[in-house]
Amino acid sequence: MRSDSGHPDNEDHFLLVRSGGHRCAIPVGAAKLVTKAPKVYPLPSSALRLLGLAQVAGEPVAVVDLHAILDPDGCPGGGHELTVIVRTRGGGSAIGLAIDEAFGVISVGRQWQRSTDDPGWVTGRMTMDGRTVVILDPEQLFVPASAD
Amino acid sequence: MQVERRTSILRQWLGMAILTVVILVGGVMLEITSDGDKEEWYIDAWMVLGIAALASHLVLVSLPRVRLERAHRELEQRHARQCTILEESLEEMRHGDLVEFLGRVDQLPEVMSEAVQAAAQAISALVQQIQTSSVEVATSAGTVHATSAELVEGASQQAAAVVEITATTEELARTAGQIATSAGGQAEFVAKAQDAGNKGAISLEGAVQGVGELRHGIEAIADRADILGKRSREIYRVLDLITEIAQETHILALNAAIEASAAGEHGDRFGVVAEEVRRLAERSRESVESVRQLLDGFSESIRSVVVATEEGSKSAVQVLEQSRSTQDAIEQLRSALADTAGAAREISLATDEQRTASNQVVLTLREISEVIQRTADSFQQFTDSAERLSGLALSIQLLTQSFRTDSGHSLKNQVLGWSDRLRDSTANLEVVEGVLAEVVRNFPYIEIAYLVDTSGSMVAFEVNRTVVEDHRLKVTVSPGQAFADRPWFQAVSRDQRTAVTPPYVSLLTDDRCFTIAAAVRNRSGAMIGILGVDVNVRSWTSI
Numbered sequence: 001m002r003s004d005s006g007h008p009d010n011e012d013h014f015l016l017v018r019s020g021g022h023r024c025a026i027p028v029g030a031a032k033l034v035t036k037a038p039k040v041y042p043l044p045s046s047a048l049r050l051l052g053l054a055q056v057a058g059e060p061v062a063v064v065d066l067h068a069i070l071d072p073d074g075c076p077g078g079g080h081e082l083t084v085i086v087r088t089r090g091g092g093s094a095i096g097l098a099i100d101e102a103f104g105v106i107s108v109g110r111q112w113q114r115s116t117d118d119p120g121w122v123t124g125r126m127t128m129d130g131r132t133v134v135i136l137d138p139e140q141l142f143v144p145a146s147a148d
Numbered sequence: 149m150q151v152e153r154r155t156s157i158l159r160q161w162l163g164m165a166i167l168t169v170v171i172l173v174g175g176v177m178l179e180i181t182s183d184g185d186k187e188e189w190y191i192d193a194w195m196v197l198g199i200a201a202l203a204s205h206l207v208l209v210s211l212p213r214v215r216l217e218r219a220h221r222e223l224e225q226r227h228a229r230q231c232t233i234l235e236e237s238l239e240e241m242r243h244g245d246l247v248e249f250l251g252r253v254d255q256l257p258e259v260m261s262e263a264v265q266a267a268a269q270a271i272s273a274l275v276q277q278i279q280t281s282s283v284e285v286a287t288s289a290g291t292v293h294a295t296s297a298e299l300v301e302g303a304s305q306q307a308a309a310v311v312e313i314t315a316t317t318e319e320l321a322r323t324a325g326q327i328a329t330s331a332g333g334q335a336e337f338v339a340k341a342q343d344a345g346n347k348g349a350i351s352l353e354g355a356v357q358g359v360g361e362l363r364h365g366i367e368a369i370a371d372r373a374d375i376l377g378k379r380s381r382e383i384y385r386v387l388d389l390i391t392e393i394a395q396e397t398h399i400l401a402l403n404a405a406i407e408a409s410a411a412g413e414h415g416d417r418f419g420v421v422a423e424e425v426r427r428l429a430e431r432s433r434e435s436v437e438s439v440r441q442l443l444d445g446f447s448e449s450i451r452s453v454v455v456a457t458e459e460g461s462k463s464a465v466q467v468l469e470q471s472r473s474t475q476d477a478i479e480q481l482r483s484a485l486a487d488t489a490g491a492a493r494e495i496s497l498a499t500d501e502q503r504t505a506s507n508q509v510v511l512t513l514r515e516i517s518e519v520i521q522r523t524a525d526s527f528q529q530f531t532d533s534a535e536r537l538s539g540l541a542l543s544i545q546l547l548t549q550s551f552r553t554d555s556g557h558s559l560k561n562q563v564l565g566w567s568d569r570l571r572d573s574t575a576n577l578e579v580v581e582g583v584l585a586e587v588v589r590n591f592p593y594i595e596i597a598y599l600v601d602t603s604g605s606m607v608a609f610e611v612n613r614t615v616v617e618d619h620r621l622k623v624t625v626s627p628g629q630a631f632a633d634r635p636w637f638q639a640v641s642r643d644q645r646t647a648v649t650p651p652y653v654s655l656l657t658d659d660r661c662f663t664i665a666a667a668v669r670n671r672s673g674a675m676i677g678i679l680g681v682d683v684n685v686r687s688w689t690s691i
Contacts, residue, residue: 013409015402028409034402036395082399102398104426105405105419 012110014135016103016128017084019066020074023133024099025106025126026084030138032094033057033085034102051098056085063096069121069141070134086138095142155212162208166201170194230256237264243645244551246272247561272553279548279557286541286689293534296527303524307517314513321506324499331496338489345482352478356471363464370457373450380447387436387443394432401426542651542685546662550648559683560646562591563666567679570599570668574677577608584610593687595656596625599668600678602641604632607677615684616656625656631680636665640678651685660685 014025015034038054040063049068054061063083067074079100087094112124112135121140126133174194178187237252246268253264401422408419552560566587573579584597588610595616598609606629631637639647646666654661665680 015406028406031406034399034406036399102402104402104423105409 010109011107013105013107015084016106016133017066017082017097017099018101018103019070019097019099020079022067022070023128023131024066024070025108025133025135026086026097026138027136028105030086030088031084032087035083035085037080037083037098038063038096040098051080054083054096056083056094056096059094061085061094061096063098066097066099088139088142095138166204167198170197170201173197230260234264241268241271243643244560245645246275246551246553248552250554272551272555275548275551275553276555276557279545282541282544282548283689286538286545289534289538289541290689293531293538296531296534300524300527300531303520303527307520307524310513310517310520314510314517317506317510317513321503321510324503324506328496328499328503331492331499335489335492335496338485338492342482342485342489345478345485349475349478349482352471352475356468356475359464359468359471363461363468366457366460366464370454370461373453373457376450377447377454380443380450383443384440384447387440391433391436391440394429394436397429398426398433401429542660542689545689546648546651549664552646559664559681560648560666563664563679563681564646566597567666567668570677570679571670574599574601574607574668580608581610584608587681588612591681593684595654595661595682595684597679597681598625600631600637600680602675602677604630604634604637606631611656615687634663636663636680637678640665640667641675644675654682654684656682657684 013028015028015031017024017026033056035056038056038061040052040054042052043050049065049072051063051065054063061083065080080098082099082102083096084099084102085094085096106128108126108128112126114122114124118125119140121137123135123137126135174190174197177190177194233252233255237249237256240246240249240252250265250268253261253268255261256264404422405419405426408415408417408422411418549559552558552564554561556562566583569583570580573583580599584599587597588594592612592614594612596609596611599607601607606625606627608627609625611625636647636649639645639649644667646664649663649665651660651662653659661682661684663680663682665678667675668677668679670676
């Protein structure tokens, strides 16, 4: 976790967040806004990972439980203190990722590794301060099922 | 007799008087006569008169005297026979055989016989009456003996009880003295306790006031603690506000960092500032957290203080209530102590009086004990007298039994009757044993009936099984056993008369008994054996 004054090209910038016991890195380019958890209106018959709809800066935003994505077999997360609003590159609708904590923007070299078992929305994994950090790809995270 | 004697005397004096008259008349006539012829005539007349006087003397005096002397001799002979009969009769009476006595006095003159028979019958009746009376005396003596023995025992128990009561009363007096002393000491202790109670009441009053002030202090502390709690809650609200601001600042810093990163090189400086802001927010949040932790400790302390003050207040209230209760209790205790002191003084006085009364009771009981002891001694003397009287009655009965009367109560008469039945049967052992068995069966007070020969050897005997135990019989009596040294045998052999021995202890029963023994004679009157019966005194007197 750093914030250098320089901006070298071989480094990528991520927003380091925590959801449950998982630490994730969201590309800064995809992160639009970090906000306190808005009031979420649950949707009927929605998937477990979709917490509901919320209104952020006058726009409707679908809020997704990041912990449910990272650990679908585990217990659902409960904190959800913050919500990270991400937007796909295509200018699609904004998606809210409910997280527990946001540590800040970090700049890291491209030394992460990707396993073949990782799903498509995982760009890679790296180790930071002895902990594994999962680098997310928001574009892949919200690809419709038919596109797979 | 008196008429004959007077006639004899008159005749003797008549002869002498005629002779005297003849002599005096002849002398006077010779004196006054001077004529010889008349003198001769006078002499012849005097001679005729003399002869007539002699003849009359012979007829009137000498012949009656001879007849009187003959009659006197006959009378003396008859008198001697009567004396002999009387002597023999009295000899029988001397041995107590009134039956034989009455048989002999029949030979006396009718008047004498009737008088003597009447006297003998009176003696017999007297003997029977004495016997009956002695039985009653013996019975009464036995009753008196038993009663007096019970009285002696009762008096002894009474004396023992009185001694025990005396000891108890003495102990009571000592205890009363101890109680009086203790009550006196208790009164002193109570007085001291009253003083202590008064001091305690004063101290407790001060303590109650102190507890009240303490309660007020605790309530003031509780109020201050409540104020502090309110202040700390306000601080919490401020901290929450600071935390919220820090969080908002943190989010703003994050968004600024995101925007700075998105701005590329142009946003680097802004990113640095955003990062510093974020760190500042982070530090603020950490500081707030530290303050919150400190405030939590402070609040916990305040809550503890509040709890402690509440508990202290409650305790103070309880202590105050308890102190007031204690004050009431001390007041009651003081009242009770006053009552106790009064009661102790009364107890002391009462126990003093009780001790005095107990001492008087002890003196009275000692006198009673002495009286009872004297009474017991008197009763003992009474018992001894009754025992002696019983023995005396028994002796009288035995004395009456020394008389043979024509009565069923006369053992001598009974034994002589049985001996008569054996007169011709001493050689027939079956008859002898039958008679002895009948005797024992019909007279349950007889321990044993037996027949010995003239040498004192046991011929036959029959034991009363209801009186004598079997095991004693085997060791003490057996046929052929010599009884010649026994007093009853020697007495009968010597006097040829029925004998009654003094009481002695029976070898068969260990009871007192006496023996009546009578001679068994044949038809010629010769003694051929001795029949004896041992009479058990206890059974005899009870019957």
